[in-house]
Amino acid sequence: MSGVRVLVGTHKGAFVMTSDTKRKQWDISGPHFTGWEVYHVKGSPADPNRLYASQNTGWFGQVVQRSNDGGKTWQAMEGKFAYDGEPGTHKWYDGSSRPFEFKRIWHLEPSLTDPDTVYAGAEDAALFRSTDGGQNWHELPALRQHSTAPNWAPGAGGMCLHTIILDPKHRDRMFVAISAAGAFRSDDAGKSWRPINQGLRSEGIPDPNAEVGHCVHRIAMNPSRPDTLFMQKHWDVMRTDDAGDSWREISGNLPSDFGFPIDIHPHEPETIYVVPIKSDSEHIPPDGKLRVYRSRTGGNEWEPLTNGLPQSNCYVNILRDAMAVDSLESPGVYFGTTGGQVYASADAGDSWNPIVRDLPAVLSVEVQTLK
Amino acid sequence: MIRVVLPPHLRNLAQVKGEVELDVQGQATPQSVLDALESRYPVLRGTIRDQTTRERRALVRFFACEEDLSLDPPDRPLPDAVVTGKEPFLIIGAMAGG
Numbered sequence: 001m002s003g004v005r006v007l008v009g010t011h012k013g014a015f016v017m018t019s020d021t022k023r024k025q026w027d028i029s030g031p032h033f034t035g036w037e038v039y040h041v042k043g044s045p046a047d048p049n050r051l052y053a054s055q056n057t058g059w060f061g062q063v064v065q066r067s068n069d070g071g072k073t074w075q076a077m078e079g080k081f082a083y084d085g086e087p088g089t090h091k092w093y094d095g096s097s098r099p100f101e102f103k104r105i106w107h108l109e110p111s112l113t114d115p116d117t118v119y120a121g122a123e124d125a126a127l128f129r130s131t132d133g134g135q136n137w138h139e140l141p142a143l144r145q146h147s148t149a150p151n152w153a154p155g156a157g158g159m160c161l162h163t164i165i166l167d168p169k170h171r172d173r174m175f176v177a178i179s180a181a182g183a184f185r186s187d188d189a190g191k192s193w194r195p196i197n198q199g200l201r202s203e204g205i206p207d208p209n210a211e212v213g214h215c216v217h218r219i220a221m222n223p224s225r226p227d228t229l230f231m232q233k234h235w236d237v238m239r240t241d242d243a244g245d246s247w248r249e250i251s252g253n254l255p256s257d258f259g260f261p262i263d264i265h266p267h268e269p270e271t272i273y274v275v276p277i278k279s280d281s282e283h284i285p286p287d288g289k290l291r292v293y294r295s296r297t298g299g300n301e302w303e304p305l306t307n308g309l310p311q312s313n314c315y316v317n318i319l320r321d322a323m324a325v326d327s328l329e330s331p332g333v334y335f336g337t338t339g340g341q342v343y344a345s346a347d348a349g350d351s352w353n354p355i356v357r358d359l360p361a362v363l364s365v366e367v368q369t370l371k
Numbered sequence: 372m373i374r375v376v377l378p379p380h381l382r383n384l385a386q387v388k389g390e391v392e393l394d395v396q397g398q399a400t401p402q403s404v405l406d407a408l409e410s411r412y413p414v415l416r417g418t419i420r421d422q423t424t425r426e427r428r429a430l431v432r433f434f435a436c437e438e439d440l441s442l443d444p445p446d447r448p449l450p451d452a453v454v455t456g457k458e459p460f461l462i463i464g465a466m467a468g469g
Contacts, residue, residue: 035380059430059464060380060418076384078413080422 004326005368006334008342009038012360014053016071023332023346026355040321042108043368047115054105062104064134077134084141091153100124109164121161125178140190148212155179155215162320168223180215185244196244217260218320222269230272232262237274239299250299255286261323266331270298275318284315294349308352321364336362373404374459385412399454401433402445434461
């Protein structure tokens, strides 16, 4: 069936939502893994029936689930996560040093070409890889062993590696982002890393232009232009056109440049989406109006998209992994809220409808375009 | 035969219903029971005790015979009533959160 499959992780389980290309009527299955926090669910680009899900509780820890049939059935993987060698230390909120301690997987990024290869971003920040479909996990330790790692410090949500981007043109290149260390790039498949934070400016750290210490919330890439990345930082929306070597601000006329997710139109690489949030201390939409902002100019000039979204008394948040775009001709844009709504637009953001309104708080939204 | 009662989340994860019955080689202790449990259900590795340190996870408790055994040394023999199967070894998710 051609259509889309939306994969939603929530505080109390995962949901799989399918529709045809019209994206008006939805079949919803779930909750899967009921009662567990599901930080992320994502499908393999190489095999759309292969899905991976990260489930976690404070009681029983981390489990990765795998589906081979598009989310109809799931199998818990036995492999666990352990740092490679000495864990080392990072900075704690009070400036003291603490050992890295594994807590959970925030993000799963399947390989672009191999359904059995998948990367996992951890809290405390580390990058893991499985090459056997999630059965066994091995850390790519060079990132955590980077010379700057002892100075990394957690953001308010924990010291999480939340963004993993695989470069489709430069096969050994990948990007990751860590709160609150910043963005990093590897050009040798994870054997070595370098911070790519030049141009970021963060008032909340002693040296606003420091090499690391920036609270990057999310980075997005359009695969057709892999050297151009867009970033939603703690404050500021940024872009780079040289694979992160330098960044410049594109916040322009946004009502607030604080926010979490950012995504890109699949066919128009200069069209980007963000959801402004009032401030770092007030994680609510400005003026109680839920507005997605779209720039068709690569930033700086933004228009609010409000048709179908609540424009009064709305005080939900949209978390960093909770926005996605499909790649149909008229592209769909999707996002989930901490109030449990999942909104879909089948016309690139011009109008919105809720797929569902009353889920647990949404942690992540991904979408697969099914041919 | 040692009877083990898992909390609901772990029963779902291991895809078992009701109690688990385990043959434990040698002396029955929390450690040997968990070794046998994880051997039968590898997916439970890391969910009850840390996979690296093998220490009990902070919000998991062990009860038996109306006693909290959570803080006992992991190699302390379990009560005879557990060893004979009269009483189960209970693995509990601690009341926490609200």
